[in-house]
Amino acid sequence: MSNNTKFTGQSFKSVGTRPLRPDGLDKVTGRARYGADIQLPGQLTALILRSPHAHATIKSIDTSKAEKLKGVKAVLTSADLPDKNKGDQDLFDILDNCMARKKVLYDGHSVAAVAAIDAVTARAALKLIKVEYAILPHVTDVDEAVKPKAPLLNRKCITQGVEPTPKKASNVAKRTEFGHGNTETGFAEADFVKERNFKTEQTHQGYIEPHACVASYSPDGTAELWVCTQGHFVFRQQCAALLGMDVSKLRVTPTEIGGGFGGKTHVWAEPVALALSRKANRPVKLVMSREEVFRASGPTSATSIDIKIGITKDGTITAGDATLRYSNGPYVGPWAMLGAMTAFACYDLKNVRTVGYEVLVNRPKTTAYRAPSAPMAAFAVESVIDELAAEIGMDPVEVRIKNAAKEGSQSSYGPVYGPIGIGPTLEAAQKHPHMSAKLGKNQGRGMACGFWFNFGGQTCTDLNIAPDGTVTLTVGTIDVGGARASLSLIAAEELGISYEDVKAVVGDTTSVGYNDMTDGSRGTFSSSMATIIAARNAISILKERAATMWEIPVDKVIWEEGHAKATGKKHGNLAPLSLAEIAAEAPNTGGPIAGHNELVADGAGVSFATHICDVEVDRETGRTKVVRYTVIQDAGKAVHPTYVEGQYQGGAAQGIGWALNEEYIYGDDGRLQNPGFLDYRIPVCSDLPMIDTQILEIPNPNHPYGVRGVGETSIVPPLAAVANAVSNAAGVRMTHVPMSAPRILKAIDSAQD
Amino acid sequence: MAQLVSTKINNDPIQFVCEPQEPLLDALRDRVGLTGVKEGCGTGDCGACSIILDGTLVCSCLVLGVEAEGRAIETVEGMADGATLHPLQTKFLEHAALQCGICTPGFLIAAKALLKNNPAPTEEEIRYALAGNLCRCTGYDKIVRAVQDAAKVMRKG
Amino acid sequence: MAEIKVWGGLRPAIGGAATLDIEASTIRELLRKLEEQYPDTAPFIEAGIAVSIDGVIYRDSWGQKLPSSAEIYLLPRIEGG
Numbered sequence: 001m002s003n004n005t006k007f008t009g010q011s012f013k014s015v016g017t018r019p020l021r022p023d024g025l026d027k028v029t030g031r032a033r034y035g036a037d038i039q040l041p042g043q044l045t046a047l048i049l050r051s052p053h054a055h056a057t058i059k060s061i062d063t064s065k066a067e068k069l070k071g072v073k074a075v076l077t078s079a080d081l082p083d084k085n086k087g088d089q090d091l092f093d094i095l096d097n098c099m100a101r102k103k104v105l106y107d108g109h110s111v112a113a114v115a116a117i118d119a120v121t122a123r124a125a126l127k128l129i130k131v132e133y134a135i136l137p138h139v140t141d142v143d144e145a146v147k148p149k150a151p152l153l154n155r156k157c158i159t160q161g162v163e164p165t166p167k168k169a170s171n172v173a174k175r176t177e178f179g180h181g182n183t184e185t186g187f188a189e190a191d192f193v194k195e196r197n198f199k200t201e202q203t204h205q206g207y208i209e210p211h212a213c214v215a216s217y218s219p220d221g222t223a224e225l226w227v228c229t230q231g232h233f234v235f236r237q238q239c240a241a242l243l244g245m246d247v248s249k250l251r252v253t254p255t256e257i258g259g260g261f262g263g264k265t266h267v268w269a270e271p272v273a274l275a276l277s278r279k280a281n282r283p284v285k286l287v288m289s290r291e292e293v294f295r296a297s298g299p300t301s302a303t304s305i306d307i308k309i310g311i312t313k314d315g316t317i318t319a320g321d322a323t324l325r326y327s328n329g330p331y332v333g334p335w336a337m338l339g340a341m342t343a344f345a346c347y348d349l350k351n352v353r354t355v356g357y358e359v360l361v362n363r364p365k366t367t368a369y370r371a372p373s374a375p376m377a378a379f380a381v382e383s384v385i386d387e388l389a390a391e392i393g394m395d396p397v398e399v400r401i402k403n404a405a406k407e408g409s410q411s412s413y414g415p416v417y418g419p420i421g422i423g424p425t426l427e428a429a430q431k432h433p434h435m436s437a438k439l440g441k442n443q444g445r446g447m448a449c450g451f452w453f454n455f456g457g458q459t460c461t462d463l464n465i466a467p468d469g470t471v472t473l474t475v476g477t478i479d480v481g482g483a484r485a486s487l488s489l490i491a492a493e494e495l496g497i498s499y500e501d502v503k504a505v506v507g508d509t510t511s512v513g514y515n516d517m518t519d520g521s522r523g524t525f526s527s528s529m530a531t532i533i534a535a536r537n538a539i540s541i542l543k544e545r546a547a548t549m550w551e552i553p554v555d556k557v558i559w560e561e562g563h564a565k566a567t568g569k570k571h572g573n574l575a576p577l578s579l580a581e582i583a584a585e586a587p588n589t590g591g592p593i594a595g596h597n598e599l600v601a602d603g604a605g606v607s608f609a610t611h612i613c614d615v616e617v618d619r620e621t622g623r624t625k626v627v628r629y630t631v632i633q634d635a636g637k638a639v640h641p642t643y644v645e646g647q648y649q650g651g652a653a654q655g656i657g658w659a660l661n662e663e664y665i666y667g668d669d670g671r672l673q674n675p676g677f678l679d680y681r682i683p684v685c686s687d688l689p690m691i692d693t694q695i696l697e698i699p700n701p702n703h704p705y706g707v708r709g710v711g712e713t714s715i716v717p718p719l720a721a722v723a724n725a726v727s728n729a730a731g732v733r734m735t736h737v738p739m740s741a742p743r744i745l746k747a748i749d750s751a752q753d
Numbered sequence: 754m755a756q757l758v759s760t761k762i763n764n765d766p767i768q769f770v771c772e773p774q775e776p777l778l779d780a781l782r783d784r785v786g787l788t789g790v791k792e793g794c795g796t797g798d799c800g801a802c803s804i805i806l807d808g809t810l811v812c813s814c815l816v817l818g819v820e821a822e823g824r825a826i827e828t829v830e831g832m833a834d835g836a837t838l839h840p841l842q843t844k845f846l847e848h849a850a851l852q853c854g855i856c857t858p859g860f861l862i863a864a865k866a867l868l869k870n871n872p873a874p875t876e877e878e879i880r881y882a883l884a885g886n887l888c889r890c891t892g893y894d895k896i897v898r899a900v901q902d903a904a905k906v907m908r909k910g
Numbered sequence: 911m912a913e914i915k916v917w918g919g920l921r922p923a924i925g926g927a928a929t930l931d932i933e934a935s936t937i938r939e940l941l942r943k944l945e946e947q948y949p950d951t952a953p954f955i956e957a958g959i960a961v962s963i964d965g966v967i968y969r970d971s972w973g974q975k976l977p978s979s980a981e982i983y984l985l986p987r988i989e990g991g
């Protein structure tokens with residue numbers, strides 16, 4: 001398999017064009033069905049009771065009054081969702097997050113749930129549930145949590161990855177380290193060394209569609225679940241495991257998804273909906289409110305990062321060192337590790353060391369958010385590089401070009417790079433008219449680079465040719481932003497037919513084999529690989545059928561431009577057979593024609609971006625506005641360039657929001673103060689300028705068309721690009737994100753003192 | 754006590770029953786079946802539930818169902834004329850002004866309301882008119898361009 | 911004999927070294943021998959180890975061949991958003 005998925009450098013007819021997407025019409029007419037739009041006969045409404053405390057022991061839960069309320073059909077606590085995970089810690093954490101067991105670990109942690117005939121009754125029932133808590137001391141700040149006297153979230157938490165194993169429990173769940181060379185020698189060779197601490201606040205993916213599902217459990221032990229998810233196969237595995245069901249007895253149908261960005265990669269309330277349905281013996285619909293989405297789903301880590309970088313006068317970085325503390329919520333994850341892997345990935349460094357600490361705090365369980373953990377690390381590193389460039393009097397782009405990683409460089413996370421695009425994005429930035437445009441009063445310009453890995457993973461695709469020659473493509477990866485259009489283009493390209501003759505659909509868990517979720521920018525990368533191979537498999541059948549129709553040997557048949565053509569002196573005069581003509585004869589030549597493929601699509605290429613940002617800072621109020629923004633990123637090959645641009649622009653906008661406004665604010669009581677879009681302010685239309693994009697195409701050698709993932713990298717540079725721009729405009733280095741107006745004002749004021 | 758509400762929705766006479774405290778958003782979605790009207794927040798902050806009520810753009814999550822008595826409602830479901838899309842719908846598709854699409858019905862309605870009052874808005878006017886609608890996917894660039902382009906087409910009539 | 915490099919986090923489990931000598935022709939064989947020779951790596955293998963072959967990261971492909979001249983680098987298995 002690996003041989004025929006290499007990049008060949010072929011030219012394209014369909015790939016690279018910009019047709020309308022197949023699911024677009026339903027979405028502009030209101031017909032598309034999202035998670036909350038599913039309606040089943042006899043469906044109940046479910047609501048969840050959540051902890052008002054950041055940290056407390058649950059002494060007792062009395063549900064008797066709620067159960068007696070008219071119209072209540074089921075009340076559920078953790079007793080109804082026992083631990084069946086046989087020691088799998090990740091699954092246990094997900095279960096405990098779905099329904100707290102002995103302790104609540106954050107404000108918003110679920111403790112009980114009800115299913116009732118309507119929302120009014122369900123709300124009344126929640127009020128009748130009596131929970132007795134013994135409140136424990138809490139800690140929400142990442143730097144506070146690592147202090148020796150900090151309240152402990154988990155008394156069994158011994159730091160992993162430290163030799164010798166610590167004897168005392170702490171909130172540091174894990175230490176990881178990456179790097180090579182010797183940073184001490186490196187710093188000794190430097191002419192300038194800069195050290196700084198940076199902080200970033202916790203943000204939420206902020207998808208506009210709250211989590212929603214409808215669960216229907218049948219007394220025969222089978223169940224169905226409709227849900228907005230980034231991975232319906234993963235949801236099926238997790239729900240089945242948590243409920244003790246056979247995986248194949250649970251059918252999960254993905255609805256359209258109203259944004260996910262990593263936040264819909266594991267289950268939050270779906271097992272609760274299924275368990276309620278099992279108990280009530282009725283379908284149950286569970287839709288989170290926006291407040292619940294903020295308090296109890298999602299967020300990314302809050303971080304505290306120490307950076308030390310050394311540079312020579314001529315601009316060579318001699319060493320880089322980073323210590324990264326990432327909040328994980330109450331359960332350990334890979335978050336600081338990802339920060340540690342990506343921090344210096346743009347650069348070719350002789351001496352580099354990064355150390356990550358996973359820190360437990362009384363906040364919701366940290367979840368992936370678009371290129372998870374990379375934006376914060378890039379913010380810290382790219383800020384210091386800018387400062388050092390100024391110190392040695394070198395242009396910031398020039399310094400980065402000088403140190404950029406290239407093919408053959410050892411990456412800061414370990415392996416040697418293949419062909420990569422960081423250098424070309426920097427050179428494009430240097431030449432971009434944005435870089436030389438005049439700045440106005442109180443304006444500043446900043447630029448920054450970013451890196452993300454991209455993944456492949458398990459993929460399964462079905463391609464069926466209908467009797468009229470049109471094609472149905474059934475994929476198992478969720479379409480979060482135009483993948484059906486891209487995959488149709490790819491099927492059309494490979495078969496040599498027109499885009500309009502391909503219809504791509506996302507199949508439910510019973511209609512195709514297992515697929516990993518759409519994360520790590522893998523959707524288009526891996527499903528396109530499977531689609532290409534499925535199409536090639538179909539073509540070999542089409543050739544056989546044509547040979548049968550012509551009564552000639554199959555080795556005399558080739559496939560070209562959507563037609564079977566006979567070759568050789570003897571048969572060359574036969575008129576080519578179109579796909580439709582061959583399909584029409586299928587009943588007589590061997591039955592239906594299909595291509596099928598399942599694979600592990602490994603070899604996703606790494607991706608790099610460079611962003612340029614201009615801001616205007618009001619020195620009186622600290623208010624900052626982005627006035628111009630440019631994204632330059634390597635796509636490998638842009639299958640549908642409009643959607644690639646859309647990914648670039650969307651990621652940049654999310655990063656800008658993170659840089660300037662968005663943050664979780666906790667009170668001293670450990671409660672989230674701003675669980676709503678009014679106080680957690682994501683960028684609105686009037687906050688942003690147009691976002692210019694430039695797509696570079698440096699083919700991924702491990703994909704037949706050269707495709708890399710494009711979805712995530714675009715969120716990595718903005719924190720740093722905006723911070724560098726603000727620092728240049730305000731004349732003071734910003735080290736705390738978001739750079740809200742009060743923080744900027746404070747920095748300006750303290751610089752003036 | 755539930756009440757009977759008589760309205761005109763997308764030009765059709767429609768009656769529905771709803772509780773006095775029930776938001777119009779819930780009534781439209783759950784009782785009339787117009788699930789093109791989306792809920793992103795329920796507190797008036799995201800605009801996904803935008804409708805036009807007697808000619809005025811409102812968040813249907815902030816209006817009570819019973820307040821719709823005797824009034825005319827326009828939702829995304831009524832924008833196309835049969836199989837012919839409204840120019841805004843066409844331009845949203847052409848410009849790829851949607852990724853996930855959950856915000857799209859709200860943006861279409863808000864843009865429709867804008868262009869009715871101001872057929873030739875500047876970029877800035879468009880950005881402020883749509884500032885009540887959140888989109889997390891697109892960064893707004895393509896949405897603004899789609900509205901500009903639709904306005905041009907509509908001016909030509 | 912292929913020299914296998916490992917990320918910093920795994921080093922304590924293999925006695926502190928930055929590289930390993932394991933004779934293996936596929937990812938499957940490499941991971942099996944890793945666990946046999948260094949039992950402390952078991953939890954890491956369970957959590958998932960990715961293998962980079964000349965810079966291309968393989969997360970799930972046991973059958974992948976390890977060319978003798980290739981740079982082999984063990985990394986933690988990672989996930990995205």
Ligand code: FES
Nearest residue numbers: 795797799800814
């Ligand atoms: S749902 Fe009405 S404004 Fe958000």
Ligand code: FES
Nearest residue numbers: 852853888889890
């Ligand atoms: S397209 Fe997803 S929120 Fe706008």
